[in-house]
Amino acid sequence: MNKDIAIQVNKVSKTFKVYLDKGTSLKEKLLFKHRRSYEERSVLNEISFSVRKGEAIGLIGQNGCGKSTTLKMLSKIMYPDKGTVETQGRISALIELGAGFHPDMSGRENIYINAAIFGLNKQEIDARLDRIIEFSELEEYIDNPVRTYSSGMYMRLAFAVAINVDADILLIDEILAVGDASFQAKCFNKLREIKAKGTTIVIVSHSLSQIEQFCNRSIWILNGKIKQDGKPRDVHPQYLDYMGKQTADEERKEESLVPAASTDELMDTEKSAKDENRWGNQEAQITGIRLLDTNGEEKTSFRTGEFMEIEVAYRVNKPVKNPACGIGIFRNDGLQCYGTNTGIDHLNNISLSETGYIYCKIENNQLLPGEYTLDLALHTEDGFAYDYWRFATKFRMYSDTQDIGTTRLSHVWEIQ
Numbered sequence: 549m550n551k552d553i554a555i556q557v558n559k560v561s562k563t564f565k566v567y568l569d570k571g572t573s574l575k576e577k578l579l580f581k582h583r584r585s586y587e588e589r590s591v592l593n594e595i596s597f598s599v600r601k602g603e604a605i606g607l608i609g610q611n612g613c614g615k616s617t618t619l620k621m622l623s624k625i626m627y628p629d630k631g632t633v634e635t636q637g638r639i640s641a642l643i644e645l646g647a648g649f650h651p652d653m654s655g656r657e658n659i660y661i662n663a664a665i666f667g668l669n670k671q672e673i674d675a676r677l678d679r680i681i682e683f684s685e686l687e688e689y690i691d692n693p694v695r696t697y698s699s700g701m702y703m704r705l706a707f708a709v710a711i712n713v714d715a716d717i718l719l720i721d722e723i724l725a726v727g728d729a730s731f732q733a734k735c736f737n738k739l740r741e742i743k744a745k746g747t748t749i750v751i752v753s754h755s756l757s758q759i760e761q762f763c764n765r766s767i768w769i770l771n772g773k774i775k776q777d778g779k780p781r782d783v784h785p786q787y788l789d790y791m792g793k794q795t796a797d798e799e800r801k802e803e804s805l806v807p808a809a810s811t812d813e814l815m816d817t818e819k820s821a822k823d824e825n826r827w828g829n830q831e832a833q834i835t836g837i838r839l840l841d842t843n844g845e846e847k848t849s850f851r852t853g854e855f856m857e858i859e860v861a862y863r864v865n866k867p868v869k870n871p872a873c874g875i876g877i878f879r880n881d882g883l884q885c886y887g888t889n890t891g892i893d894h895l896n897n898i899s900l901s902e903t904g905y906i907y908c909k910i911e912n913n914q915l916l917p918g919e920y921t922l923d924l925a926l927h928t929e930d931g932f933a934y935d936y937w938r939f940a941t942k943f944r945m946y947s948d949t950q951d952i953g954t955t956r957l958s959h960v961w962e963i964q
C-alpha cells in the first residue's frame with residue numbers, strides 16, 4: 549500500500565443472513581423448530597475507496613445503507629465476504645456506545661481496559677489517565693461502576709479514551725449525537741485539533757452540517773454501491789435532492805393507500821385544509837409552485853449564495869384589477885426571514901392572462917443553512933387575498949461556512 553494512504557478498501561462486499569420467522573406462538577415455534585430458512589441480504593456490493601493520511605471523510609446515506617457496516621470493517625470488528633480492507637497505523641474507534649466497557653467495573657478500570665484494546669500498555673495508560681479523566685469531566689464519578697452512568701456519561705468516557713490513545717486513524721459513528729451541547733462543542737474542538745495534527749478521520753453521521761464543517765470529502769452509499777465521492781458541497785446537494793424525491797414518492801404512495809373517502813368527506817377535508825393554510829376569494833388562484841436552479845431544474849435544496857427561482861403558476865377565474873404577488877420565507881422554528889411583493893418592488897399595473905407563470909428570481913440567496921417554508925400569495929395592491937397559500941412549499945439551505953444567524957451579510961474584514 550502506498551505510504552500516503554491510511555485506508556484502502558478494495559471491491560468489498562458484505563452480505564448478511566436474515567433468518568426467517570420461526571413463528572411467535574408455542575405451536576409455531578415447535579412446528580418450525582428446525583426451520584433454517586434464511587434470506588441473504590446484500591448490503592455492500594464491491595465498493596472501493598481510499599483515504600489519504602490526514603484526510604477527514606464523512607460516510608452518508610439513508611438508514612440501513614451500510615455506513616456502520618463499512619466502519620466496522622475498517623475497524624476489523626467485522627470482515628468482508630469478498631474484497632480487502634487495508635489500513636496503516638493505530639486505529640481508535642467510537643462505534644457502539646459503551647462497547648468495550650464492563651458494566652460492573654469503575655470508570656477508571658474501564659479506561660485501562662478500553663485503552664488496552666486500542667493497543668496501549670499500562671505505563672502509556674498511566675501517563676494519559678489524568679488527561680482522560682479531565683476531558684471526560686467525570687472526576688466525581690470515576691470510581692463508580694459504569695452501569696450507574698447515563699448514556700451521556702458513557703459517551704464522555706468513551707470519547708475521552710478514544711481521542712487520547714494517539715491513534716493514526718479515528719473512526720466515529722454518530723457518537724456526537726449523544727451528550728449536551730457544550731460537551732459536543734468541546735469534542736468538535738478536540739477533533740479539529742486531532743485533525744490538524746494529521747490524524748485520519750472517518751465519520752458516519754446523519755448531520756450533514758457536522759460533515760460539512762469538518763470533512764474534506766463525503767462518500768454517499770446507495771444500494772450497496774458508492775453513488776458519489778467528492779467534496780461535501782458537491783455531494784450533499786445531490787443526496788438531499790435524492791432524499792427529497794424519495795420522501796415525496798413515499799408520501800404519494802401513502803396517500804394512494806388511504807382508502808377512498810366519500811365525496812362529503814373529501815369536501816370536508818379540502819375545506820379544512822383550505823381553512824387552515826389557504827384563504828382568499830379565489831378570483832385568481834395559485835395552481836403550482838416550483839423552486840428552480842440556474843439551469844431551470846427543480847430542486848429542494850440550495851447552497852447559501854446560490855441562485856434560486858420561485859415559479860408560481862396561476863389561473864385567473866374572474867378579471868382582477870391591479871393584482872400583486874408576494875412571498876414570505878419562514879425558518880422551521882417560525883421565524884420570518886424575508887417577505888416582499890411586487891408592490892413593494894414598485895411593479896405596478898400588472899396584467900395577468902387567463903393562465904401563466906410569475907417568476908421571482910433570487911440572484912444571490914444568502915439564507916443560512918436550515919429548513920425553510922415558503923408562503924405565496926396573489927392579492928390586491930392593498931393586501932386583500934385572492935389566494936394566500938401558507939406553507940406552499942419547503943426547501944433546505946446548506947453551506948460549508950459556519951456563519952450564525954439567518955442570513956449571510958456581504959462583508960469584508962480590514963485589520964489596521
Ligand SMILES: Nc1ncnc2c1ncn2[C@@H]1O[C@H](COP(=O)(O)OP(=O)(O)OP(=O)(O)O)[C@@H](O)[C@H]1O
Nearest residue numbers: 564565566591609610611612613614615616617618
Ligand atoms: N450483524 C448483522 N446481522 C444481520 N444484518 C445486519 C447486521 N448488521 C447490519 N445488518 C443489516 O445491514 C444493513 C446495513 O446496516 P448498517 O448498520 O451498516 O446501516 P447504516 O447505514 O449504518 O444505517 P443507520 O443510518 O440506520 O445507522 C441493515 O439492513 C442492517 O439491518
